[in-house]
Amino acid sequence: MSTADTSQDAVIIGGGFYGAAIAIYLARQRGLRRILLVERAPALLTRASYNNQARVHNGYHYPRSFTTAYRSRVNLPRFLRDWPDAVKQDFTKLYAIARRNSKVTAKQFERFCREIGARIQPAYPTLQALFEPRLIEDVFLVEEYAFDATKLASWAERELKECGVQIRFETRVTAISNGSNGTLLATLQPDRGAEELITSRYVFNCTYSGLNQFKGDFAGTRTGLKQEITEMALMQVPPALQGLGITVMDGPFFSIMPFPARGLHTVSHVRYTPHMHWNDEQGIDPSEKLRQYHRETRVDRMLRDVGRYLPAVRDAKYVDSLFEVKTVLMKNENDDGRPILFEKHPELPGCYSVLGGKIDNIYDVLEKLDAEQFVAPGTR
Ligand SMILES: Cc1cc2nc3c(=O)[nH]c(=O)nc-3n(C[C@H](O)[C@H](O)[C@H](O)COP(=O)(O)OP(=O)(O)OC[C@H]3O[C@@H](n4cnc5c(N)ncnc54)[C@H](O)[C@@H]3O)c2cc1C
Structure with a gap:
């Protein structure tokens, strides 16, 4: 195993819509500078963010879950405002x-x-x-x-580049562990090449169906x-x-x-x-x-x-x-509600797991992140 000398403010695992949007948020709104996004596939937004029904929900779908219906109503106009060309x-x-x-x-x-x-x-x-x-x-x-998921992918590519977020494609994160001095260690396994260890203050697990597939000190989601x-x-x-x-x-x-x-x-x-x-x-x-x-x-x-x-x-x-x-x-399972999963892991301080049941839940996730304190670079 090689230990890369790269030390990051944040490692984002997963280059779907959520991972990309969170990386961009951390760079633009929270001032984190060294952000690394790790994606298992060779491109952004190729998994659930592409293979879905493409519906921008407006509540109709959820007569059995008033909260989800109501949040969809609140989020739809924001989504139209933020991604007009993709809708x-x-x-x-x-x-x-x-x-x-x-x-x-x-x-x-x-x-x-x-x-x-x-x-x-x-x-x-x-x-x-x-x-x-x-x-x-x-x-x-x-x-x-x-x-249109391809338009969201073009947006993500453009914005990540502008924000200076580094991307590693065809690379899996296999473990998340505690490092020294309050840092976290992410183990990266590229499709070709040797394992690497990356040190980071924060790790965001945005892997959707892969949320629980980590070794190390990661104990899994409580939900x-x-x-x-x-x-x-x-x-x-x-x-x-x-x-x-x-x-x-x-x-x-x-x-x-x-x-x-x-x-x-x-x-x-x-x-x-x-x-x-x-x-x-x-x-x-x-x-x-x-x-x-x-x-x-x-x-x-x-x-x-x-x-x-x-x-x-x-x-x-x-x-x-x-x-x-x-x-x-x-x-x-029974009410068809699509809330978010947003979990901090007590065993891994600085590690977050995030899942949005629909694309417009991104606003619910960003609201949660707004309430978090992130240590700005240079103050450590
Ligand atoms: C059949 C279906 C229909 C749907 N219909 C709708 C709909 O109509 N409207 C709607 O709003 N939502 C819909 N959804 C939900 C929507 O697709 C998801 O809410 C959204 O795509 C989740 O985005 P994400 O970024 O979390 O996941 P993804 O796009 O799956 O991104 C996760 C990424 O993590 C990567 N990854 C996983 N494990 C690792 C690892 N260990 N290391 C590195 N990378 C890793 C994956 O390769 C993937 O690219 C649907 C979903 C499905 C499956």
Whole structure:
């Protein structure tokens, strides 16, 4: 093992949206100068920050979790302000309510939207006509958008460079330990080459599904996590569905969302998108599990069911699937809430683990970081 002479103010583990945004925040808002971001993949935002449904939430999705719905309402305008070029707004968004097996009725959904102050109106008859009336109780026109992960990645690249954040790609952090004089030690394992030890005052663990895969003094997160291998099918939709995003609520149903990074739509289905799940624990590396997974698509089953509600989807062409590990806080398995995980590790002072259940939760994380005292460089 070589001990690099580099001593950092902060090491950020994970170059997804969260790791990048936190590195930029620490440099721009908190004056930390020597920041090293370590990413296992060869590029930024290639994992969950890319392989997702691209929905910029506005609350509609969460009739069973008022807090998550409310936070989405607060965060959406900020996200539009901060990343205007990365947000696709030029499509029509519909929420439809199923007649059977739905956990919410059309009336309850309307009332809930009014309670959280989210815009809702009946869909025009031409749009209503897309749905099978025997299965769909009502269809609403709402205000919800989609983000383009490739544009967020370009933003991250540009900003990290401007802030002087160093990046190490194709390198894994394998252990976090206590060093001397209140410092932390991160063990880096490059894909090619020998292990290195980096000394840092702070370590931010922004690895999403990899949060618990560290050796050394890292004792794991106190919050229990559930991991799911998920599939979203990428489709070329027929003209009748172009320019639309559709979600059928609330329960064992589906969504069809624009996926701006590829100019396609994703289809996800509550029954078929999750392929397998397990309780997170150290030693079961979710990335490795995903790499070994057979990835047999379930698109036929998704479309068979979706086609019952929305016959036009039968003319959609399957292109590809996005497989990813989705990480959910165990306590939200049943209410679908998507709060953040923000933990300090008493056994490793200066080490933080962070997970945002959705992209706009970044504001909730930054609010938590605002409340932290960071020792500015040169005062140690
Ligand atoms: C199927 C699915 C659908 C979703 N739909 C939406 C949606 O519509 N809207 C929404 O807002 N959110 C959605 N989400 C959630 C959203 O994707 C996440 O909240 C967000 O991407 C998390 O960003 P992140 O930076 O924490 O994770 P990631 O983007 O996964 O970044 C973590 C990074 O850490 C790296 N890494 C891991 N371990 C190590 C290590 N030991 N050393 C170095 N690097 C490491 C990984 O390679 C990865 O690049 C969805 C997620 C999934 C999986």
